[in-house]
Amino acid sequence: MNLDTAPRIKLAHLPTPIEAMPRVSKAAGGPQFFVKRDDCTGLAFGGNKVRKIEFLLGEALEQGATTIVTMGTVQSNHLPLTAAAACRLGLKCELVLEHRVAIETRRYHESGNVMLNELYGAGSRVVPESEDAMAVTEAIAREARRRGETPYVIPRGGSTPTGALGYVACAAEIIEQSEREGYCFDFIVHATGSAATQAGLLVGLRLMGNKMPVIGIGVNAPEPVQSKRVYDMACRTAELLGKPGTVTADDIITQCDYVGDGYGLVTPAMRAALMDVARLEGLLLDPVYSGKAMAGMLDLARNGYFPADANVLFIHTGGSPALFAYRDTLHDDAQSARQ
Numbered sequence: 127m128n129l130d131t132a133p134r135i136k137l138a139h140l141p142t143p144i145e146a147m148p149r150v151s152k153a154a155g156g157p158q159f160f161v162k163r164d165d166c167t168g169l170a171f172g173g174n175k176v177r178k179i180e181f182l183l184g185e186a187l188e189q190g191a192t193t194i195v196t197m198g199t200v201q202s203n204h205l206p207l208t209a210a211a212a213c214r215l216g217l218k219c220e221l222v223l224e225h226r227v228a229i230e231t232r233r234y235h236e237s238g239n240v241m242l243n244e245l246y247g248a249g250s251r252v253v254p255e256s257e258d259a260m261a262v263t264e265a266i267a268r269e270a271r272r273r274g275e276t277p278y279v280i281p282r283g284g285s286t287p288t289g290a291l292g293y294v295a296c297a298a299e300i301i302e303q304s305e306r307e308g309y310c311f312d313f314i315v316h317a318t319g320s321a322a323t324q325a326g327l328l329v330g331l332r333l334m335g336n337k338m339p340v341i342g343i344g345v346n347a348p349e350p351v352q353s354k355r356v357y358d359m360a361c362r363t364a365e366l367l368g369k370p371g372t373v374t375a376d377d378i379i380t381q382c383d384y385v386g387d388g389y390g391l392v393t394p395a396m397r398a399a400l401m402d403v404a405r406l407e408g409l410l411l412d413p414v415y416s417g418k419a420m421a422g423m424l425d426l427a428r429n430g431y432f433p434a435d436a437n438v439l440f441i442h443t444g445g446s447p448a449l450f451a452y453r454d455t456l457h458d459d460a461q462s463a464r465q
């Protein structure tokens with residue numbers, strides 16, 4: 127498959143802007159931090175999932191799909207964005223919400239992304255952690271088929287080699303934009319979860335012969351699990367493009383020391399980073415992904431990971447709707463910071 131001929135639906139506003147973060151850079155004492163605003167991809171509240179969904183729904187339409195069936199955690203950003211895209215294309219959408227984050231507040235279960243799912247009119251079913259959410263998803267797809275629908279199933283996070291093509295394309299976007307706007311980046315940093323973002327970026331960069339390190343800050347799994355997840359996804363993505371061997375195990379850099387107690391659970395460092403970036407740059411991160419990635423990046427900077435004169439590009443992968451759902455868990459700190 128060729129990236130330019132892969133089925134794709136145009137949904138995103140591209141290229142997303144690159145902005146300097148001078149006040150964060152100054153507060154950190156260097157290096158120079160920049161942010162690629164993938165929180166502004168243009169569909170609904172934006173985020174990295176929009177780039178994946180362009181290719182996933184391209185494939186779905188090519189296969190004659192009438193219903194999109196997908197899964198994610200309760201506050202998944204992938205779910206409402208998939209539902210929004212399905213609305214745009216006149217497709218039905220069924221969502222499976224896994225209750226696997228131990229937060230029981232009303233806001234967590236009703237606000238943020240959950241509210242958006244309802245707004246889009248998507249069917250949704252909540253399953254407890256003890257149930258296999260992918261099996262429920264497959265069962266819903268089978269029911270849809272029995273009703274005469276043609277379902278297209280998207281796994282967690284839209285992370286398949288097809289979804290990763292969105293970030294293969296983004297790698298080229300970053301390089302072209304850097305040349306046009308006069309940037310020269312030494313590192314890319316972003317949150318990594320279901321792995322297609324980092325896998326796609328690495329495949330895209332290495333296919334262009336660019337050796338830039340891409341540092342994935344893990345948000346759920348321990349380092350060996352996360353790096354294998356990224357490596358496997360990168361290999362499968364390169365194979366899809368007919369270019370096996372594009373990415374080697376040495377290319378995978380994952381930092382998983384910033385997860386805290388688990389996926390979706392607030393850490394003090396995440397809270398601090400989220401508040402600092404809001405108050406220094408007016409930029410809204412999210413508590414599950416970009417907040418932890420920012421906490422990780424700033425900690426790496428404090429520990430001298432980046433040379434003082436480096437230019438570091440943080441990809442803001444989106445997720446700000448979850449801020450509303452997490453208000454109770456961010457609240458304590460908001461209070462104490464005001465005192």
Ligand SMILES: *Cc1c(COP(=O)(O)O)cnc(C)c1O
Pocket residue numbers: 173174175202203204283285317318319320321322323324412415416443444445
């Ligand atoms: C899904 C998501 C990520 C992680 O991307 P993966 O491709 O799953 O690794 C990062 N940030 C936000 C806001 C997300 O919703």
